[in-house]
Amino acid sequence: MSLVDFDAPINFKFNGKALQGFDGDTLASALLRNGVKVVARSFKYHRPRGIMAAGSEEPNALVEIHASGVCEPNRRATTIKLFEGLDARSQNFVGSVDRDLLAINDLLSPFFAAGFYYKTFMWPRAFWEKLYEPIIRRAAGLGSIMKTPDPDSYDKGFLHCDVLIIGGGPAGLLAALNAGEAGKQVILCDEDFILGGRLLSEDIDVDGTPAADWAKLTAHRLMMMPNVRVMKRTTVYGVYDHGIYGALETRRDAIGLKTPRHILWRIYAKTSILAAGATERPIAFENNDRPGIMLAGAARTYANRFGVTLGDNAALLTNNDDGLRTSARHVLDVRGGESVVNTKGRSGVKSVTLNSGQSLPVDGLYMSGGWNPNVHLTCHKRGRPKWDDVLSCFLPDAGNLPADMKVIGSANGAFSTQAVFDSANAACKTLGIKAAMRPKSEDAPVKVTAFWHVKTKGRAWVDFQNDVTAKDIALAHQEGFSSVEHVKRYTTLGMATDQGKTSNVLGLAVLAQASGRTIPETGTTIFRPPYTPVPIGAFAGAHRGTHFKPTRLTPSHKYSAEQGATFVDTGYWKRAQWIARPGEKGWRDSVDREVLTTRGSVGICDVSTLGKIDVQGKDAGKFLNKVYVNTFSTLKVGRCRYGLMLREDGIAMDDGTSARLSKTHYITTTTTAKAGPVYRHMEFCRQVLFPEMDVHLISTTDQWAQYSVAGPNARKLLEKIVDPNFDISNEAFPYMACGQITVCGGTRARLFRLSFSGELAYEISVPARYGDALIRALMSAGEEYGAALYGTEALGVMRIEKGHAAGNELDGRTTAAHLGLGGFVSGKKDCIGKVLSAREGLNDGVALVGFIADNPKDTLHNGAHFSAELGKAGPNEDLGHMSSVAYSPELKHWVGLGFIAGGKSRIGETVYARDFVRNHHVKVKIVSPHFVDPDGERLRG
Template sequence: DGLAVSGGWNPNVHLTCHHGGKPVWREDIAAFVPGGNLPAGMTVAGAANGNFTTAAALDDGHGAAVAAVGELGYSADAGDSPRASDEATEVSAFWHVRESRGRAWLDHQNDVTVKDVVQAHREGFRSVEHLKRYTTLGMATDQGKTANVAALATMAEQTGRTIAETGTTVFRPPYTPVPIAAFAGRSRGRDFRPTRLTPSHDWAAERGAVFVEAGMWLRAQWFPQPGETHWRQSVDREVLQTRGSVGICDVTTLGKIDIQGRDAAEFLNKVYANGFAKLAVGKVRYGLMLREDGICYDDGTTARLGETHFVMTTTTANAVLVFRNMEFARQCLWPGLDVHLISATEQWAQFAVAGPNSRALLRKIVDPEFDISNEAFPFMACGAVNVCGGTPGRLFRISFSGELAYEIAVPARYGEALMAALMAAGEEFDAVAYGTEALGVMRVEKGHAAGPELIGQTTARMLGMQRMVSKKKDCIGNILSERPGMNREDGLELMGFRPLDRSHDLPSGAHFLATGAEPATANDEGWMTSVAWSPELGHAIGLGFIRNGHARIGETVRAWDGVRGRDVPVEIVSAHFLDPEGERLRG
């Protein structure tokens, strides 16, 4: 058995229709051809104009070419069109078998039958556009190439009109379906999405940096030196030199959102869990953001540069998410507030300068009229400065490493030059460029939460930040953060962990079990979120969540990793392995 449907030979009228042309029905070929109302300069010839035989197509093309030359103001002997045999053709339309009592299929892909067209007419859908939408005729991948003409003829029979009077739907390019892969083009593999490069990327590449993907960015992971055969040798050196003197890291990838307006402070007070309404000009504050369900989803700092001007930093991974959420809040939740946002991540190059000699180094970079002494520019201060003899910049006294530290920002076009200037000025201090691995080690040593801790199920209480969720104001997520299950006294708490045998490393992702407990879900007490080798302490350290952690300091539990076959006894300690009082960063 077989079933065939043909729409006949039809000129490609799609491009002319796309430009507003109305196709005209030709009974002799039983097809639509381009009409006369074409855009200026467009001419249709050959088979596209309904002349299907070779000779007819050549003649039509010859005539169109002569006309086009004349319209351009030229005259020439056109000669005769090429000769070709013109085989006899005749078209006899046969739309469907009227005598059949069975189903007469028109559109095989969308299962449209003659009966469906008849039913559409009976229910009042007599416009061809209505017919198309009511029956889904011609909406499949062939876009009506096989079914439209037969369906229009069937519709014409029902209305008692000719096909010309019935009309047709609008044809649109592309005539041939375009594969989705063609739109993707080269966006495959590593080219699936553009890779952003930091302002100091070329400087780092020239010095042999090993790079790692961080969100949409490529960041320097560490800077190997001659003689170093293992990545940890490079990282340990960068950490020790930074803590011993001064280190420089490109932190441009952190999201930067410029916030301005008369109500900017009130707006920030609503999107952050902690208070920002009274933040003084020239000061920075750490902020915690909650989802509507009360779960923490991002943290960062916001600096107040003026009465109506703030600059927020977000984590690299959540920069777009935070901006999108803030824009939604601005437009939909509080449209009456006078506040405006713009992403400034790519506009500013920003570098962390950390270590006991960071202030001494910056005094050689920041122009002398700006006082950056501890008295004039204390911890969590910020302000506009000039660097390197008049280049505008911004200086923030903030620390992710736990050391005396600053972040200095300049317009992105000066970023590479500033990195070179910082390293040159730091030669007398044995300054070191450090990458994301050393940055991660120092943040674990200090006990700062980061991406491995902010995983979409973390509460403020788990991070030890429940007091930051202010109850003197409202904010996104405030009410739902009060749910009893999120504030249990025996809930998970962020703690530090170190192996009893200091020669052992720690497995990230390991689950905490009581000594002697069977590895089972019922006995699970938490998990290890971040691990690092601390060159300062000389052994592995880790951060993780464990039940009722603060009340269990000094207790021994097991870090059990069934996937890698590890079972390491660890001691529960404070998450702040170095300088828990913060004396270094305030020095």
């Protein structure tokens, strides 16, 4: 009845050796078919390890998959669907997997007992980082990571359904059929590439036909239903709030190809049915980790599903009736007093020593310690499973499941196939879903006697992947670790990539025995997502490289790029930083030229990224009075005003200008960085704090392209663009005027006479779709004045020369007083932040001033701290810090802005600006922050 197509051979390589398997094989079954016993080396002791399981619980058979120049470690051989050209290699060894040089660790095992990290290698202290840790890291661990970017691609998807069924074994198939026939929107996820679960592994019948055939027919029926989505190779790895489930779909095992390898699904389900099955437990006895020692259920999977004979002289060690289904020459039932005390065979078990002293030559050993329901997903929302003495396993606590989750089948302790089917129909009934069929199958009672550990002197493995033995657990208990959570962390039990699927309950039982308690008294750890490992790449999906975040382009982006602009990321925006012209040797050349051209003639800069918020309504002015320290209700129509916004704690939040276009219409601007947060804050004020005001807000940042036109020739240039019926002379349109105009023969525009550069300047805006046309029109009109396009660097230089605060000054620690704007805080009215800005602690006399180097040739650095002397530097000597610096091409020396105790009262004094990062210490003079045109004659001209 094997489900492998022997007419479809598949060629693959294992450790460089060419081998052949068949379609339907996993890498594990193909390796067994080829007689490969040693597949990997263990984590700590480098013990030879083979294949122990047949599913995702496999702790031993971890391999690397290779493709041209790339590799992925820690793939379980049991979950890789064999494909043509697969290049799989063993991992975690030095030399060869058969003769691993690090196997010496096994001889040194007394040094590697539980907590060895904490006990050894402690002295001498300096040796830890330099010697011990690198050696341990090389010797221990699982696989090695690729240090190049992941060549694969990943995707994400979102799905909604009425019923999510997790697991496609007998329980899940029947539940899906019921829900599908009832007309529900159903998603059925299963981690395997064939639906059926244990039906594919056992030699049993359902309704008189072989179980695998029943599974195939039922799966076929489900795939024909338009309202059922069958997702094979899709593992539901996590349960989240409000019916949200995470699932990982594996599209292919090959790596380094272009199509997505994994898809991370977020599934929104009204109800879920957990049919995740159960996992068989190993039994702890001396040397139970040798290749050829396998879980009994896995042996049946390999025999029945894959048609792989593992040996005709195998022994079976079991504590339950289910194990007896396994065909083996020697049956050792612990309930009859038989057990295994040791095994022999370095690269594959050759003999077992029985408790009677007899030594049996064998070619394999199958063990069954009973089954653990896969309760993992019932714990993701803090559910704690309960111990069941009759079944000797933990069951989900029905009273403490994630809302709307039902658990059916062996995941809920129904172990016979008939009990599984019945539990599926019963759960569907509670959801109002009728049974579509009532299949008949074997109904053997569960007969199990708890049996965990054969105590001998040697090491008996509990956690195979993390190399934790029963002795380690006993030692942890002996050293005072009685809480199961502490034992877990001290011994690392259950903390490897398999998250203890085969080891947790066995470890718990060994701890219970060591401490003389029952299992319920010992407690249990619970599970967190993910159920099986999820590659980080799948969480990133397509959001990597340039797609990690959105990219916003300014209206002048294309033109700026044509001009050779270098762009800088400011949030999501790309802004022109400077625009190099031929012959310029570095960014400073370009920036100096842009500043001098602007100050000497005219420059144009894209300022569209500044936030724009449209404020309209009868109470618009009153509303702005609340959110800004300044008074806006008194602003005349056709005028602009600078505004400073505080947080409620009194710290400066943002600044900008507001223009009044009509009695009920203002346009406020924010800094580029704070456009989002300021809008959010203003909506909070409007909706929550002042709901009685008649005012509405909308962000128009993206709707308007806005350019600053600055310099002595700015007006002349604009007169060529602005339609002649609008008078923009100094008399008609003075400093801080604003108005709605038309440009270029009728295009709607807004004009603001604002200046950040300190020059005669305007900001002109048009609907964004005209932005590209306008920048070209402006630059072409400016040709006769030698107009320069300038970037954010020149913008920064000019604002520092003028002493304007920007992001470096509005850094979330400064108040209006610090910024020299204390006088703006209106005494007459309330505003956000006013009460708390008066707190004593915020009024410390620190204020923004200017700095120049005592020796004009010295450079300045921001971040430097001020102190009176060059000696000791510490908090007690600290007077403040430099926040912004620039080379002023107009003054031909560096200028800086900074905060210093005493502020303007210290102008004329000398202090030291000390930069311990760059090791640069400069004597600086405290000056006015207005370096260029301090009286503001230019901007009013």
